[in-house]
Amino acid sequence: xxxxxxxxxxxxxxxxxxxxxxxxxxxxxxxxxxxxxxxxxxxxxxxxxxxxxxxxxxxxxxxxxxxxxxxxxxxxxxxxxxxxxxxxxxxxxxxxxxxxxxxxxxxxxxxxxxxxxxxxxxxxxxxxxxxxxxxxxxxxxxxxxxxx
Numbered sequence: 001x002x003x004x005x006x007x008x009x010x011x012x013x014x015x016x017x018x019x020x021x022x023x024x025x026x027x028x029x030x031x032x033x034x035x036x037x038x039x040x041x042x043x044x045x046x047x048x049x050x051x052x053x054x055x056x057x058x059x060x061x062x063x064x065x066x067x068x069x070x071x072x073x074x075x076x077x078x079x080x081x082x083x084x085x086x087x088x089x090x091x092x093x094x095x096x097x098x099x100x101x102x103x104x105x106x107x108x109x110x111x112x113x114x115x116x117x118x119x120x121x122x123x124x125x126x127x128x129x130x131x132x133x134x135x136x137x138x139x140x141x142x143x144x145x146x147x148x
Contacts, residue, residue, distance in 0.1 A: 007083070008112045015085035015114035018045055028089075030056050032081035039082045045114070047087040048078055063123060068094040068104060075111040085114035092119045092130075098137045 018024045027043050029035035030052030038046055051061035053074050059065040066074075075088050090108050093101030101118065108116050120129050129135075 005112070008114070011083070011085040011112070011114040015045055015087070018085070026087065028052055029078060029081075032077050035078050035081040035084075035086075039084050043084065045085040045087065046078070046082065047117070048075060048089045050089040050091055063091050063094060066091075068107070072107055072111055075108065075113055079112035086112070088113040088116040090116045090118055092121055092123070096122070098134075 024044065026045055026047045027038050028049035029038050029046050030049055035046055050066065050071070053071075054061045054066050057066075071090065071094075075086070075090075079086050088108055088111070090105070094104045095101045105116065105118075120135050122128060122130055
């Protein structure tokens with residue numbers, strides 16, 4: 001388990017409770033202002049949008065256009081803008097190997113997010129999705145994810 005601070009632990013617990021309570025709406029802020037606005041509308045958690053963020057910069061929703069460190073900075077900004085739990089759209093983990101994804105997930109967690117999503121898209125048109133076994137290994141490398 002990676003170490004978290006008190007506000008992040010509270011956000012993780014609140015996010016877990018929302019999941020355990022059933023269905024809830026998770027809107028997508030694209031910047032700090034939209035995060036604050038969504039909180040004022042009464043939402044109880046947020047999920048970032050890689051596409052929304054990229055498009056506000058006039059960029060495609062691709063890792064080459066929005067590199068890992070730019071995304072990490074964006075996630076820190078969204079987390080800092082509101083006390084709501086934030087789930088990160090973290091592309092495909094900014095690596096192709098499980099060890100690299102695990103390292104990058106650690107960096108993502110360090111931004112203060114309460115959760116994160118990893119896509120199964122490779123970015124390669126010839127093989128657009130990771131093979132099932134590799135996707136499972138990627139998930140297991142991050143710990144806490146079961147092979148169900």
